[in-house]
Amino acid sequence: MLPRDLKPGQFAGYPPEARKIVTNYLATLQQLPLSFVPSLLRELIDYDFKFPAERTAREKELAKLSSLSGEELKAWFDGFVQIRLSPQLEEFDWVRAPAQFVERLSAHLWSTHQLDAFRKASNDYADRLRVAVPPERPPIPRLGIAVIGQGVALYDQPLFRRLRAHGAYFSGIKPENGLRQLLGAVAARAKAHPDPYAHWYIDGGGEVDHAASLTCVSYKSLEPARLVLLHKMESEINRPGMGPEALRSLLAQLRPADLGMDSKPNNKPKDEVLERFEVSLLTEGSGTQIFSTSFAQWAAREALRRAQPLTLLVRFAPRQRQKPMNELLSAVSASPEFDFVGSLVDADMGAYYNWVNQQRLPGAEQSSFLVWFEGHNQALAIGPSTPRGTESTSAADLEQVLSWTV
Amino acid sequence: MIGAPISAPAIMSALSQNRRGKLSGTPKNTSSLRKVSQFVARTRRDFLRDAAGVALGSTLFRPSWTRAATLPSRRKVVIVTFGGGARDQETFALEGQENIPHLMREFIPKATFFTQVVNRGILGHYVATASLATGVYETFNNFAAVAPQSPTVFEYFRKDLKRPSSDAWVVAPSNGFNRIGESSHRSYGAGLGARVILPKRLLTAATSGRGNDYQHLLRDNYETPYFAPELAGSEFELQQLEMILKLSVDDFKNHAQTLSSPDELSLYITRQLMRQVAPSLLWITMHDIDIAHAGAFSLYIDGIRRTDRLCSDLWKAIQSEPEYAGKTTLFILPDFGRDSDEDAGGNGFQHHRTGDVLSRTTWMLVAGPGIREGVVFDRAVDSTDLVPTLGSMLGFVPSLAQGKPINELL
Numbered sequence: 077m078l079p080r081d082l083k084p085g086q087f088a089g090y091p092p093e094a095r096k097i098v099t100n101y102l103a104t105l106q107q108l109p110l111s112f113v114p115s116l117l118r119e120l121i122d123y124d125f126k127f128p129a130e131r132t133a134r135e136k137e138l139a140k141l142s143s144l145s146g147e148e149l150k151a152w153f154d155g156f157v158q159i160r161l162s163p164q165l166e167e168f169d170w171v172r173a174p175a176q177f178v179e180r181l182s183a184h185l186w187s188t189h190q191l192d193a194f195r196k197a198s199n200d201y202a203d204r205l206r207v208a209v210p211p212e213r214p215p216i217p218r219l220g221i222a223v224i225g226q227g228v229a230l231y232d233q234p235l236f237r238r239l240r241a242h243g244a245y246f247s248g249i250k251p252e253n254g255l256r257q258l259l260g261a262v263a264a265r266a267k268a269h270p271d272p273y274a275h276w277y278i279d280g281g282g283e284v285d286h287a288a289s290l291t292c293v294s295y296k297s298l299e300p301a302r303l304v305l306l307h308k309m310e311s312e313i314n315r316p317g318m319g320p321e322a323l324r325s326l327l328a329q330l331r332p333a334d335l336g337m338d339s340k341p342n343n344k345p346k347d348e349v350l351e352r353f354e355v356s357l358l359t360e361g362s363g364t365q366i367f368s369t370s371f372a373q374w375a376a377r378e379a380l381r382r383a384q385p386l387t388l389l390v391r392f393a394p395r396q397r398q399k400p401m402n403e404l405l406s407a408v409s410a411s412p413e414f415d416f417v418g419s420l421v422d423a424d425m426g427a428y429y430n431w432v433n434q435q436r437l438p439g440a441e442q443s444s445f446l447v448w449f450e451g452h453n454q455a456l457a458i459g460p461s462t463p464r465g466t467e468s469t470s471a472a473d474l475e476q477v478l479s480w481t482v
Numbered sequence: 483m484i485g486a487p488i489s490a491p492a493i494m495s496a497l498s499q500n501r502r503g504k505l506s507g508t509p510k511n512t513s514s515l516r517k518v519s520q521f522v523a524r525t526r527r528d529f530l531r532d533a534a535g536v537a538l539g540s541t542l543f544r545p546s547w548t549r550a551a552t553l554p555s556r557r558k559v560v561i562v563t564f565g566g567g568a569r570d571q572e573t574f575a576l577e578g579q580e581n582i583p584h585l586m587r588e589f590i591p592k593a594t595f596f597t598q599v600v601n602r603g604i605l606g607h608y609v610a611t612a613s614l615a616t617g618v619y620e621t622f623n624n625f626a627a628v629a630p631q632s633p634t635v636f637e638y639f640r641k642d643l644k645r646p647s648s649d650a651w652v653v654a655p656s657n658g659f660n661r662i663g664e665s666s667h668r669s670y671g672a673g674l675g676a677r678v679i680l681p682k683r684l685l686t687a688a689t690s691g692r693g694n695d696y697q698h699l700l701r702d703n704y705e706t707p708y709f710a711p712e713l714a715g716s717e718f719e720l721q722q723l724e725m726i727l728k729l730s731v732d733d734f735k736n737h738a739q740t741l742s743s744p745d746e747l748s749l750y751i752t753r754q755l756m757r758q759v760a761p762s763l764l765w766i767t768m769h770d771i772d773i774a775h776a777g778a779f780s781l782y783i784d785g786i787r788r789t790d791r792l793c794s795d796l797w798k799a800i801q802s803e804p805e806y807a808g809k810t811t812l813f814i815l816p817d818f819g820r821d822s823d824e825d826a827g828g829n830g831f832q833h834h835r836t837g838d839v840l841s842r843t844t845w846m847l848v849a850g851p852g853i854r855e856g857v858v859f860d861r862a863v864d865s866t867d868l869v870p871t872l873g874s875m876l877g878f879v880p881s882l883a884q885g886k887p888i889n890e891l892l
Contacts (some may be wrong), residue, residue, distance in 0.1 A: 186604045187621040191837040237577070362832060363776030370777030377829060398773070398781055421780035429823070429830055436826055 078166065079113045080106050086171045094123040097138065104142040107149055110166065111159040111181070111194070112201075117174035125352040127273050129384040136209045152204055155197025159190055176325050214386055216269055217442035217460070219482055220434045221258055223391040224423035225449045226281065227416045235420075235449055236456040238428040243445070243458030244466045250473040251451050255284065257475045258389060258448070263287035265387045273349075274386045276379050280372035280423075281393030291350065291383075293375050295368045295393065298354055301335040302365050305358050308334075327359040353378070367395040369419050373426035380433040390430055391450075392423035420449075431458065444482045448474060457481040557809055558762045559872060560800065563611060564816040565655075565745060565768025565789050567834050567841075571823075572786055574845060581786045584794035585847065589814070593849035594891060595858045601818040601842050601865040605834040608658050610817040610865075611767055615662060617869030617883025627658060629666040632882050635869045636663055636676035639763050642878035650676035651761040653752050655744060655769035662767075667882070676765065679722060681751040682744055687719045688731045727754040743785075745770040749792050753799050760805035763876070768792065774820065777832050797849070811850035811875065813868070819844045848891055859890050 084099045098105070098120055105113055119126075119134060126134070144152065162184055170177035185191040225231065236245065259277065266275035266289040273291050277283065282296035308330075312323055332338060332351040335358070357378060363370035369392055376390045394414035427447040434443055444459035455474065459481035564573075572578040579586050603613045606624030613620045618632040636650040652663045660683075664675025723729050741747050745768045752766050768789050774782035793814055800806045821828030822840040834841045846863070849855075866885030873880040874887040 186837070189602070189619075195837065361777075363778065367776055367778050373777060374829070381826075395778065398778070415780070418778065418780035418784075421783070422778045425779035425831075432823055432830075 077169075077171070078110055079108055082106050082171070089172060090121055091124040094121050097123055097135070101138045101142055104138065107146075108141070109153055109156045109159070110161055110170075111197075112153060112156040114170040114174040114177040114181070117171065118178050121174055122352070125349050127349065127353075127383040128271075129273075130382055132212070137205060140205065140209050152201060153197075155193065155200055159185070159194055159197065160188065175328050179324065211438040214384075214437075214439045215271075216265070216386055217444060217482065218385070218434060218437065218439060219262075219265065219387045219443070219478075220430055220445040221262070221387075221389040222423070222427035222430050222445075222447040223255060223258065223389070223450045224427055224447060225420040225452065226392065227394050227414065228420050228449075228452075231417065231420060231449075231452075235424055235454055236427070236447055238425075239431060239445075239447065239456050239458065241465050242431075243456050243464060244462045244468060246455045246457065246468050246470075246472060246477060247453060248469045248471045249448065249453040249455045249477070250471060251453060252473070254448060254474045255391070255450065257473060258446075258478075259284070259286050261475065261478050262290060262387050262389045266290055269386060271386070273383045276383070276385045276388045278372055278375045278379065278388070278390045279393065280368040280391060280395075284391075291379075291385075293350070293354060293357070293379075295371045298358065301332075301337050301354070302358060304335045305330070306365055330355060330359050353382070367422075368393050369395045369422035369426060372423070373429055376426070376430045377433050380430070380437060384437055388430070388434070390426075392419065392426060394419040395422065446474070446478060446481060556762070557811065557876060558760075558764070558806055559811050559813070559876060560764045560766070560796070560806075561813045561868075561872075562793060562796065562815075563614065563765075563767045564793070564814055565770055565785065566607060566772025566816075567605075567774070567818050567820045568771055568786055568789075568816045568844070569820045569822070569831055569840065572783060572831070578786075581783055582790040584790045585814070588794055588797065589847055589849055590856070592855045593847045593857075594854045596846040596848075596863055596888070596890075597858060597860050598862040599815060599844050599846045599865060600862055601844065603865065605818050605837060605841060607769070607772065607817060608662070611659065612662055614815075614817060614865055614868055615765065616665065617866045617880055617885045619866065619884070625658065627661055629661040629664055629671070631666055633665045633667045633670035633880070634663065634675060635872055635880065636763060636765075637665060637667075637670035637674040638869070638873060638878045638880045639876060640676075641670060641674050643876070645762065647673075647675075647677055648759055649761050650763040651755055651759065652676045652678045652765045652767070653748050653755065654678055654680055654767045655748065656680065656682065659767060676763070679751060679755065680719070681747045684719045684723055684734070684751070685738055685747065688723065688735050688738075726759060727751065728758050729754060743770050743788055745785075745789060745792055749795060752796065756799060756803050756806060760803070763872075766796070774831050775833060777829075779831065782831055808851060811848065811853060813846065813848050815846035815868070816844045818842060818865075853891065857890075863888055 082102055082105055084102060087095045087098050090098060098117070105116070108116075116137075119130070123131065123134065141149070141152075150157075161181075165177070165180060165184060168177050168180065185194050224235075262275055262277060263286065266287060269275075270289060275290050277286050277290045277292045279292070279294040279296070281294065283292050283294040286292060305327075309323065309327070312326060332348070332355055335355060337351055337355070357364055357371065357375050361371065361374040361378075364374050365371075372390055372392045376388060379385060379388060394416050395418070397413045397415040397418070431445045431447075434440070434445060437443070442460050444457070444462075446455060446457050448455040455477060457477050457480070462481055570578065573582050573585075601610060601613070603610060603619035604621065604624065609620050609622060609624040612622075612630040612634075615634045615636070616630050616632040617635070618630075620630050620632065622628050622631065636652070639645060640647070640650055650663070652659070654660070654662055660678055660680055662676075663678040665671050720731065723731065723734055737750060738747060741750065748766060748768065752764070755761065755764070770788055771782060771785035773785050797812060800810045800812060818834055819841045820831050820834045821836045822838055823830045825836045825838045825840075828836040828838070828841075846868075864885050866883060867888050868885065869880045869883045870885045870887045871891055873883070874892050
């Protein structure tokens with residue numbers, strides 16, 4: 077089936093808000109190429125469970141597309157039109173299962189050497205869209221915070237190496253109450269600008285006390301879901317005919333209830349948008365099921381990409397140690413051990429990626445970033461007025477550093 | 483269907499963010515493959531020149547006949563894929579050189595180094611390794627236990643030179659690579675390929691009945707850690723162990739207990755193979771580095787440092803084995819790179835899914851008798867050039883390979 081054959085009744089299985097927006101713009105979708113439409117439907121089918129920033133972006137995108145003339149549409153989508161698709165892809169039920177179609181499209185692009193052409197078409201489209209619909213600037217400059225190295229007593233290698241050129245390195249931080257100060261600053265921003273999903277606290281371990289106004293995701297709270305997921309994956313791969321692609325498709329269809337997330341022990345009000353987000357971290361992320369550092373980094377990346385928060389505090393926690401082969405062979409069944417130094421190295425890189433991903437958002441030139449070696453006197457701050465590549469040995473607490481940075 | 487890494491969804495989901503937040507250290511215009519590749523090449527060359535005092539190859543290039551007298555009569559070739567995709571930042575770029583001290587200090591001064599090896603195929607490890615081995619960009623399912631469609635270097639080598647099966651071997655990291663030695667091509671294929679040894683498969687067979695605690699961890703298919711094609715039976719592997727490698731099961735298990743990674747096990751098996759069989763064409767695929775897919779940067783770096791050390795250990799083994807010393811050419815190259823930090827569609831070092839230029843551009847190091855020492859070549863060579871180069875070196879004709887011989891090595 078091709079997009080020109082789309083009919084409203086085909087979207088009956090979509091959630092209500094998704095069905096509504098798709099049918100509203102059906103005439104536009106009918107004019108777009110098959111190499112593009114399923115990717116858009118993949119976003120729209122989950123519209124009911126998207127963050128506000130994502131919803132706004134999709135609405136503006138569709139509104140813009142619907143305003144284009146036939147000639148303009150031709151210019152915008154010429155690159156996608158040139159992509160050659162297989163009959164199998166054309167016959168696939170991409171309306172009902174757009175994510176699976178996109179996965180198959182990806183494989184098709186690689187095997188037919190069309191990936192570069194698709195990348196170019198995608199980038200050209202994104203460039204046009206950004207000019208036509210400039211992304212909304214944040215109401216206040218964004219602030220990112222990374223807390224790394226929990227549990228590390230001593231580390232003599234240089235930290236923040238990838239970030240130093242972009243900000244000021246502090247070696248005289250007073251660490252007392254550091255985490256509380258940072259969470260307090262995040263809570264104050266949430267109170268002053270109380271938008272939904274605008275202020276986040278992600279913890280690679282167990283969450284500490286924090287303001288209820290923060291959107292919180294933690295590795296510890298998802299442990300039951302992680303165990304259910306791992307069990308599910310292990311049993312699925314033993315089924316005849318199960319391969320990586322089938323497994324990926326299966327994981328993509330999992331919902332919070334499938335992972336036992338319906339009954340939260342902490343009496344928090346049900347938030348299906350956040351629960352779906354949490355499930356996606358475990359089912360779409362790689363390594364997030366086994367390493368807390370991978371979880372924290374991926375959760376931050378996805379929160380920034382999707383929710384575009386004004387404030388994001390990520391606290392990395394120690395991950396379990398990767399067992400060497402000799403331990404496996406000697407069948408030592410020790411209780412889980414942590415790799416504290418390895419986790420610090422992971423988190424140091426993770427902090428860098430948090431900053432990179434924050435800088436991809438609108439308002440990057442005004443945004444600020446702080447990374448702190450938890451419990452120690454090292455931190456690095458990046459802000460619009462922070463001198464780059466500098467170092468300060470002056471004694472200061474994290475509140476002061478934030479006040480100089482933001 | 484091709485089991486290639488996912489790219490399109492990532493690209494599409496990142497449409498609104500692509501090209502934002504360009505960071506320092508990247509070329510201004512990344513739209514041109516050639517420009518970026520050249521930028522990468524220049525950067526590597528400059529780093530190497532600073533670090534090791536090597537010379538630019540074009541100024542030293544000389545015709546091959548001038549070196550003919552130095553070539554040994556019965557040449558051997560060992561190829562090592564520098565396991566599982568490694569980026570510039572963590573290897574030959576200035577900040578990465580601390581991770582590869584052996585390559586920098588021991589190899590670069592003695593080797594010819596190519597700064598720009600471009601892989602234009604599918605960036606999945608099995609299919610990319612198969613492409614390296616056939617000289618053709620293979621397009622089969624990366625995660626299926628299928629044979630390459632085009633003839634492999636081992637088949638050309640054995641058929642043209644009438645070599646026995648004992649003269650071409652592959653040491654491969656996981657079950658998924660068990661068909662790498664022999665293609666499904668009707669003019670080659672059955673009976674003409676390399677013998678393939680899967681050290682972890684051997685270990686699994688040798689330790690059967692010891693429970694499941696370690697078995698899933700012996701798999702190193704980090705791209706999809708919960709899935710690996712299964713092979714049937716264990717008798718053949720154990721027979722290899724005892725009959726060919728002259729290793730008792732107990733000795734093998736005992737030694738394995740002293741090792742810390744699958745690639746260390748591969749090197750151990752390789753050394754046994756060199757000692758007991760001494761194949762002329764030996765291909766070793768390292769894979770520890772691909773733990774990067776789990777997202778732990780420290781483990782990725784550990785993998786690079788280990789692979790660097792293992793390359794040095796292998797080179798020492800080559801120098802110490804009478805069958806190899808003085809007549810072995812060693813090729814070391816990653817199968818491809820990993821995604822760059824700048825591509826919003828990826829997640830940095832973790833994967834190789836975007837198909838961006840840096841994930842396609844990598845390096846190659848060649849050392850041995852007759853190979854120019856301390857020389858760097860900037861021009862782009864293709865991943866598929868490896869097989870034709872081996873053909874010219876060893877005297878067979880890889881008629882179906884797509885690449886061209888690398889004249890600087892001949």
